[in-house]
Amino acid sequence: MSEKIIKHLIARGFSTTNMVNSLGEIVQKLNGFADVKTAESWDNVGLLIEPATPKPIQKIFLTNDLTEKVLHEAVEKKTDLIISYHPPIFSGLKTITQKSWKTRLVSVCLENRIALYSPHTSWDNNRGAIGDWLAKALPHKESHIILPSAENSNIGCGRVAQVESNTPITLADSIERVKKHTGIRTVQVAIGVNKTLNSTVNSFAVCPGSGSSVLKGVQADLYISGEMSHHDVLEAIHNNVSVILCNHSNSERGYLTEFKDTLANLLDDSSIEIQLSESDADPLVTY
Numbered sequence: 001m002s003e004k005i006i007k008h009l010i011a012r013g014f015s016t017t018n019m020v021n022s023l024g025e026i027v028q029k030l031n032g033f034a035d036v037k038t039a040e041s042w043d044n045v046g047l048l049i050e051p052a053t054p055k056p057i058q059k060i061f062l063t064n065d066l067t068e069k070v071l072h073e074a075v076e077k078k079t080d081l082i083i084s085y086h087p088p089i090f091s092g093l094k095t096i097t098q099k100s101w102k103t104r105l106v107s108v109c110l111e112n113r114i115a116l117y118s119p120h121t122s123w124d125n126n127r128g129a130i131g132d133w134l135a136k137a138l139p140h141k142e143s144h145i146i147l148p149s150a151e152n153s154n155i156g157c158g159r160v161a162q163v164e165s166n167t168p169i170t171l172a173d174s175i176e177r178v179k180k181h182t183g184i185r186t187v188q189v190a191i192g193v194n195k196t197l198n199s200t201v202n203s204f205a206v207c208p209g210s211g212s213s214v215l216k217g218v219q220a221d222l223y224i225s226g227e228m229s230h231h232d233v234l235e236a237i238h239n240n241v242s243v244i245l246c247n248h249s250n251s252e253r254g255y256l257t258e259f260k261d262t263l264a265n266l267l268d269d270s271s272i273e274i275q276l277s278e279s280d281a282d283p284l285v286t287y
């Protein structure tokens with residue numbers, strides 16, 4: 001920490017010697033849960049916005065997407081750190097002006113001294129995170145990673161599992177279970193060509209978000225994802241695989257409720273308040 005910053009902090013009444021819950025400390029814990037090095041190489045993850053003057057992190061705000069509406073909520077709630085699953089900054093920004101919503105996000109965060117961290121594919125690729133959460137929609141004992149990384153077979157995206165249940169689980173049951181698990185009212189369903197709603201689901205594969213490339217060709221009775229292209233859905237049902245689609249972020253957002261507890265355990269500090277966004281929602285709504 002520079003001398004100038006320390007003087008500035010002392011002038012504002014902070015004692016830097018015992019500054020607990022620093023941003024650096026919390027980022028370290030987040031990386032301990034899902035190392036940003038395990039994210040896909042094309043991704044943009046980790047600490048994306050760091051205000052110039054450090055301060056203790058007392059309020060952490062969780063959202064799937066950081067829209068202007070969600071950021072407004074975070075500012076109102078006096079958040080110190082936003083964890084946004086999807087990175088709001090993805091490609092290079094040449095200016096930080098008020099002309100586009102993306103750069104307004106950066107500007108508002110800095111002005112309100114709010115830090116921003118995005119885990120994205122580091123969560124997709126780690127055990128105990130978003131992929132395993134979505135797989136919990138259907139009962140199973142263990143799951144396998146669909147696309148393991150070359151360096152570590154326990155890192156990678158997509159999960160495939162055998163259903164483990166005392167009574168058979170049908171496609172109709174699976175639809176209800178997915179709705180309950182993700183907390184959504186409606187899903188889109190495509191039924192495998194030789195199947196019905198009463199067909200038993202013995203195996204299933206999941207991919208939160210956009211599942212087409214991960215799920216393609218995977219042997220299972222059912223795919224569960226957020227979105228897939230029309231042609232990939234046609235391909236799946238002609239391979240006799242049924243498909244349940246929740247809308248992109250509806251297949252991800254529910255994980256934040258589980259992560260809230262995970263984070264509370266990681267931080268082990270009851271003085272830090274963790275809030276779930278109330279305005280974060282999928283932009284597509286079924287009428």
Ligand SMILES: [Zn+2]
Pocket residue numbers: 086208209210248249252
């Ligand atoms: Zn996504």
